[in-house]
Amino acid sequence: MSSNSLLLITGGLFLIILIVGNCGAKRKWDYEPLSIDTYSSDESKLKFVAKVERVARGEFAIGGTIDFKYTPDSNTMVEAVAHRSSSGAERDYKLIPFNIPKQPFPDFMNSHYKDVIIPNVAECSNLIKFEGKFDGVWPQKVYTLDKCVADSDGFPEMVTEGFYRINFTLTNPVDWGFVLIVKISNKMM
Numbered sequence: 001m002s003s004n005s006l007l008l009i010t011g012g013l014f015l016i017i018l019i020v021g022n023c024g025a026k027r028k029w030d031y032e033p034l035s036i037d038t039y040s041s042d043e044s045k046l047k048f049v050a051k052v053e054r055v056a057r058g059e060f061a062i063g064g065t066i067d068f069k070y071t072p073d074s075n076t077m078v079e080a081v082a083h084r085s086s087s088g089a090e091r092d093y094k095l096i097p098f099n100i101p102k103q104p105f106p107d108f109m110n111s112h113y114k115d116v117i118i119p120n121v122a123e124c125s126n127l128i129k130f131e132g133k134f135d136g137v138w139p140q141k142v143y144t145l146d147k148c149v150a151d152s153d154g155f156p157e158m159v160t161e162g163f164y165r166i167n168f169t170l171t172n173p174v175d176w177g178f179v180l181i182v183k184i185s186n187k188m189m
């Protein structure tokens, strides 16, 4: 993948999204989410449940609920890191340059959330939508994601085969997030 690519596989904000330079090309690879594990250091503040569902041959959807009982603010930090393993073995995972640099929640809302998450989950979730600048208020409620499917438009033509592990985390005042493992393989032509 080109260095300007960002592989952002969010489960919580939950789907497979790739922001890439070479949009519109025909995808030559398949992906299979193998697992999604959610975590929360305090379920009285944030409870997160997610699952991967196979909806058709080679097609997967992600569903889940995120119960927000706290209000993230500028002290809340958002970060995502990705590792890749060619074999799937734990010892082979190496850090790759697809990430969301650690940043305050409002910055995340005005960048990745607005540009990538809103367009992709608008139809399958009740996650908040906004235009212009984020007003700073993330309402406390139960957010649901129902059969969110990765859209193949905007994916890069080629992706290195292997196992990708993405860890998406929010910290302060509760540490929560998910670890998603996705297998990428070349398409049988």
Ligand SMILES: *[C@@H]1O[C@H](CO)[C@@H](O)[C@H](O)[C@H]1NC(C)=O
Residues within 6 Å of the ligand: 167, 168, 169, 179
């Ligand atoms: C995910 O990130 C969190 C926060 O940095 C860390 O505590 C956790 O160990 C990570 N999990 C994996 C599987 O990398």
